[in-house]
């Protein structure tokens with residue numbers, strides 16, 4: 001990119017909200033888990049086997065200026081796969097149904113939405129995603145991965161839907177898991193593929 005191009009970009013792209021504190025080893029592992037280096041990674045609020053990143057906390061505004069509402073992104077491969085299974089089994093539909101009949105549950109889920117927004121707001125305010133959190137909050141259930149990522153980052157008792165999904169994968173013996181999340185040795189071996 002030319003100097004002229006950069007100066008022009010700086011005029012129209014909002015300031016990125018970034019701290020870039022994620023260590024090189026974690027970025028390398030995130031690449032192995034996700035197949036790419038996540039943009040705007042700022043912290044690792046939860047870990048899985050062998051201290052691999054399980055959740056990556058992301059800047060609310062990516063380095064290129066894009067607003068990014070998903071503050072907590074689930075990177076654990078095993079958890080991602082297990083939650084996809086739960087989704088295909090219809091757990092989201094069940095939980096969405098419960099939100100319409102269980103007032104306490106619905107209130108806790110709405111509070112989880114506010115908690116999510118507050119945590120992200122503490123990093124930086126991004127107007128475009130002002131009242132938008134993740135996973136379908138505050139009234140819908142659209143992505144167990146995002147909701148479990150919130151549960152892992154915030155701890156138990158914050159996100160009731162994420163907590164239920166996490167309890168189910170725990171019951172199934174998927175979480176917590178030991179050992180490396182992804183076998184990177186084969187990748188590093190190069191000639192062995």
Ligand SMILES: [Zn+2]
Nearest residue numbers: 048076077181
């Ligand atoms: Zn893992």
